[in-house]
Amino acid sequence: MNHHTAFLSEWGNNALDFSKKAPTGILPTTHFIVTALIMDKADLATVLAIHEAVSKRHFDGGLIDSERISNDHVKRKEVLEDLEELPFQVFSIIVDKRQVIGEGLRYKGSFFKFLHGLADRELFRIFPDLEIVTGQVGDDTFMNGFITYVQQNHIANLFNESSFGFVASQDSPVVQTANFVAGTLARCYDETVITDQRGEFIEILKRKVLTIRFWPDALAHNLISQPQPGPSFDPLLSQLSVNLANDFLHRKSADKAPQAIDQVSSLSYLLFHFRHINPTRYITSFELMEHIRARRGKNVSLHYFQTKVIAPLRDAGVLIASSSRGYKLPASQQDLYDFVGHSNTIIEPMLPRVKRFRDQIHMATDGKIDVLAADEYKVIRKVID
Structure with a gap:
């Protein structure tokens, strides 16, 4: 039908x-x-x-x-x-x-x-x-x-x-x-x-x-005039962001898996805004999820969007900056620092919590259980140790 x-x-x-x-x-x-x-x-x-x-x-x-x-x-x-x-x-x-x-x-x-x-x-x-x-x-x-x-x-x-x-x-x-x-x-x-x-x-x-x-597909199709080079716009970094985004789109354009389609759709939306609306503007999670909903005809959860759309894009080498304002392709060093800083607000508080959790279990079991002993947790274990 x-x-x-x-x-x-x-x-x-x-x-x-x-x-x-x-x-x-x-x-x-x-x-x-x-x-x-x-x-x-x-x-x-x-x-x-x-x-x-x-x-x-x-x-x-x-x-x-x-x-x-x-x-x-x-x-x-x-x-x-x-x-x-x-x-x-x-x-x-x-x-x-x-x-x-x-x-x-x-x-x-x-x-x-x-x-x-x-x-x-x-x-x-x-x-x-x-x-x-x-x-x-x-x-x-x-x-x-x-x-x-x-x-x-x-x-x-x-x-x-x-x-x-x-x-x-x-x-x-x-x-x-x-x-x-x-x-x-x-x-x-x-x-x-x-x-x-x-x-x-x-x-x-x-x-x-x-x-x-x-x-x-060429940067000459930019509808907006590029901002002057400065703290909010780095031409070389902007070019790199666009090139990596286009590379992913070209590689994945024929992939019919639902998650791949959502990734291509969301990245295309970010790229369009970067090149034709405002390269310094962040796009909220809600706006991107609404974009997916309009295509799919049904809602997606924030967890799905973060883990099945944004995370795989980053894993594939696409540069996506994020902050409390949303997501965008990075156009400046500040965009990069926004992403690192935003990630740090999540990661840093979690490490002491994981350490405390590990220590309590370790003491209560006389050292028999180490919740970070598995190989998949070796990076966390190394940081905490």
Whole structure:
């Protein structure tokens, strides 16, 4: 049974020759964006009701159309703020077409096939039971080939619960909303429509972001301007944090184990905030756990989050700083000291307690029982001794 539905839309054109205009006279877009709004099927009625209210408020009951408001950035912010009430998460793939180097990708057919595999792998890794809905497609679009790709790789399997449908965009209000979000992301990244208000748009969308994948993935995609080097920002340490995080994401992106998916999802969230919101901000445990809950459809405990998500990430070599304010990728020496200091407030008081416990048992049993005698406790034993 499908528990989640993804409403897909695309933005941009497939022109890969930036030296001339397309036959229509329209400049080639620098980026191609695929965006999905993912929600629990049980929430669809609520989504449609809120969508209708937003449509009446801003579009006279018509399509929620990104191009209609174009560069009216005040109106765009108002629409985004109203759409924030909707219980959806944003999945997006943003491809910088200027970085398509291989000759095999310089043809629109090969380019779209590459995108089909990328979108399919990311979507179905996170939601293996996904139902996908997209707008009515033409012959020369990303969605046209994506339908075939998904059907061949998923729906042909009788035991796979994935399904695919497409509708005319005017018949699917949520596809309209996906198109509006895609158009908004374009104004954050595409050089033909980019705006200085992009940071404000992302600030509104940030709690809705499940995954945004950039191809190729480079620090040049940072939405924010890097802070000046100083006590709160060390460029070399920040680069190391991002590189180690990306290395883990690349290695684990295909792992379908629930805990691995939660680790990838949480790390992606931390990385997105580091690069596009604020590299100095800590993210609370609650916010990260809520991010997992929204994807899973059920709550996770703090113990699970700490032991099955954060701890394995650190064990794998990912740098994650923590303090009483939450978690983040370290951007400065102070972030490192925050982690060590926070750990020390937990470890140091425990050692005297363990020693006292050990001594009491040792004395009461005339030395017959040493609770730290086992090999797995040799580090604690060495510290206490």
